[in-house]
Amino acid sequence: MTEVSNRTLAILLVAAIAISLVGTLISLDRIGKLGGVTGLVTINQSESTGTVSVTVTANAEVTLRVETLAFGSWRINGSTTTKNCTLTSAINSSSNAGNNFTDFDFFNGTGASAGADCIFISTAGYSPPSSFELENTGNVLFTNVTINASKNGSSGGEPTSQTYDFLINETGDILNYRVMEEGNACSDTNAAIPGANGSTGVVSTNNATVCKNFNYTDAQDAIAVQINITMPSTTQAQSATNTITFKAYAFGPI
Amino acid sequence: MAPRFFRLLAIVVLCCALSASFVSSVGLSTYNSIVKQLDFQPGGEVRFPYRITPTTNRVMDYGFTKSGDMADYVLFDPPTYATATPGQSLPFDVVVRFPQTDENLTPGMHTVTFGVQEQTPPSISGNMGFSASTSVQTAIRIRVLSGNKSVEAGIAALPVTEGGDLVISTAATSWSKLVIDEAYMTVRILDEHGKILKAFATEKRQILPGQAISFLPILWSTLGIRPGVYTLEGTLHFDGYQDIALANVKIGELTVTIEEYTKTLTAGKINQLMVMVASNWNHPLADMYYTLESAKGKKSLRSPTFSIEAFDKVGIPVFWDATSDPPGAYDVSITAHYAEKETNKKGTVSIIAEEAVQQLERPAMLSMLAIVLLAIILLALLISNLYWFKRNKERERKEKESQQKMPHDTTPPQEQPSQK
Numbered sequence: 238m239t240e241v242s243n244r245t246l247a248i249l250l251v252a253a254i255a256i257s258l259v260g261t262l263i264s265l266d267r268i269g270k271l272g273g274v275t276g277l278v279t280i281n282q283s284e285s286t287g288t289v290s291v292t293v294t295a296n297a298e299v300t301l302r303v304e305t306l307a308f309g310s311w312r313i314n315g316s317t318t319t320k321n322c323t324l325t326s327a328i329n330s331s332s333n334a335g336n337n338f339t340d341f342d343f344f345n346g347t348g349a350s351a352g353a354d355c356i357f358i359s360t361a362g363y364s365p366p367s368s369f370e371l372e373n374t375g376n377v378l379f380t381n382v383t384i385n386a387s388k389n390g391s392s393g394g395e396p397t398s399q400t401y402d403f404l405i406n407e408t409g410d411i412l413n414y415r416v417m418e419e420g421n422a423c424s425d426t427n428a429a430i431p432g433a434n435g436s437t438g439v440v441s442t443n444n445a446t447v448c449k450n451f452n453y454t455d456a457q458d459a460i461a462v463q464i465n466i467t468m469p470s471t472t473q474a475q476s477a478t479n480t481i482t483f484k485a486y487a488f489g490p491i
Numbered sequence: 492m493a494p495r496f497f498r499l500l501a502i503v504v505l506c507c508a509l510s511a512s513f514v515s516s517v518g519l520s521t522y523n524s525i526v527k528q529l530d531f532q533p534g535g536e537v538r539f540p541y542r543i544t545p546t547t548n549r550v551m552d553y554g555f556t557k558s559g560d561m562a563d564y565v566l567f568d569p570p571t572y573a574t575a576t577p578g579q580s581l582p583f584d585v586v587v588r589f590p591q592t593d594e595n596l597t598p599g600m601h602t603v604t605f606g607v608q609e610q611t612p613p614s615i616s617g618n619m620g621f622s623a624s625t626s627v628q629t630a631i632r633i634r635v636l637s638g639n640k641s642v643e644a645g646i647a648a649l650p651v652t653e654g655g656d657l658v659i660s661t662a663a664t665s666w667s668k669l670v671i672d673e674a675y676m677t678v679r680i681l682d683e684h685g686k687i688l689k690a691f692a693t694e695k696r697q698i699l700p701g702q703a704i705s706f707l708p709i710l711w712s713t714l715g716i717r718p719g720v721y722t723l724e725g726t727l728h729f730d731g732y733q734d735i736a737l738a739n740v741k742i743g744e745l746t747v748t749i750e751e752y753t754k755t756l757t758a759g760k761i762n763q764l765m766v767m768v769a770s771n772w773n774h775p776l777a778d779m780y781y782t783l784e785s786a787k788g789k790k791s792l793r794s795p796t797f798s799i800e801a802f803d804k805v806g807i808p809v810f811w812d813a814t815s816d817p818p819g820a821y822d823v824s825i826t827a828h829y830a831e832k833e834t835n836k837k838g839t840v841s842i843i844a845e846e847a848v849q850q851l852e853r854p855a856m857l858s859m860l861a862i863v864l865l866a867i868i869l870l871a872l873l874i875s876n877l878y879w880f881k882r883n884k885e886r887e888r889k890e891k892e893s894q895q896k897m898p899h900d901t902t903p904p905q906e907q908p909s910q911k
Contacts, residue, residue, distance in 0.1 A: 295525040298518025298544055299625050305613050307620035320761055321810060369623050375518055377525050391808070409763050409808060411795060437796045464621055467795070469810065470761060480612050481623040487525045488630050
């Protein structure tokens, strides 16, 4: 018995698909002309009323599209003038789940960067992490969204305990954030919020508002929160991690 | 062919798993409105069904939170949800269990905030970074009405720029089960010394049980009034009773003040120089920064961008590299930049040598009296030493002389310890 070549198999496959498509189209055309049981509702049928009941629940839901920011290991170049290492997370220009932050660039074009005084400790090149990205994936307006951290930098007030200190024993460490909206994701009163419209807010253990009236309408239902760290040259070797909590409050009309 | 296919499939699955692990979400869903409102029901129990919608793609622990003065009456059924598997919808009831009597409750609207929070934030790869978790919060509002005539007065006004018209809003909310036949409000505007600048009265209205009404707004021109904080005092008169509401109103000017800055730095190191900036504006000021110039020190420093809340103040640092600056006084010029305006402050910064700093850190010097006393003690010790030295010498000489006068003995002389 002779073997069937791949070429023959491919031709047979294409032919089968074509026959199947043509058959389907012919069947659909003929079914419309039949008087028997077809599953179609005919216009001659006597009128009757059906009730379709749909219950839409209120769903207050937020999704964190980017939930970690790993800056990697750094040392600070002591030979430069400023001697402060500043790291900034990236602008999520065209990011996850179709969220698009390009139209309303409240970061004012200030994207991911590692200052000249920062020396990345790795043979691989530095790739800045994306900014936190929060999306209103429910169908309820959040009247307020806040940010807080488990640890303070000196810009957020020197903590009394090392447990709450981002860079231990440092007084020059600064933790800032900035908010960028997808479209008009937050209300216009957002202009008054530190961190919005290109201004800078301080990341601290206190709750700070990052968005008021957080929309759920597509194309304007996401915010990106850019994180900026400044480390002075006196920073001692240590691991520095911080846990951020975004709280979304649905306190809208009853 | 097959191994390659499975290898490819494994890579695709791994990629999906990795990309998916960077997303988490939390939600609360319920029928009708997400916020619930109800009246106090003595001894009653009301249940509101909710669901946690954990669309996260990893196992997550969730915790319930609640706060508010009536939070003790709000329970969760089941009380905890330790773990949710991906996509699992977790039903729970918010149960409001009222006490038998409202005797200890203040008439009015009470808000209990409750929500669900992710308990297991993702781990961070590397030594430096941030991880985030989310929480969704909503509320149950409980209205407590009184059997007496209880009405709450409200007064408010938005901050205004100097010279602008101040709009004063007044309101009355009945927390009574009875009809209030006549209610009106008198309003007084007071300065910081308590002096009455202006007085007004609203129209008279009837208020139904549990009803909230607003009186017609009051307009007040602030022309000729200095910027600052003023007090609004509203007295609600209703059926022979009164309730007073107070509010502050700010008349602001768009300026900032550079209040203080670090005036002493140490030579030979990088110093943090803190500048305190205060806002006199009635709105938050965003996108501010300041520059610090010093011609002698050849310094031109710029602060990070910062914001100030209305009438607030913040301390923002810059870093002055004094590694090559000799000790001395340096003139500085600090300029705050905000809302296309500038505020300048000139002053001096002293750079002192590190030795001087160390000297300052030493304990206080001994007083003159202590030095004199110490000298006297040392002198007395010296004199006594000399006296005893001379006396020993004398005794030694006498012993030698007495030995020379005695007859010679056949036994060898005992060894004497040498005197130093």
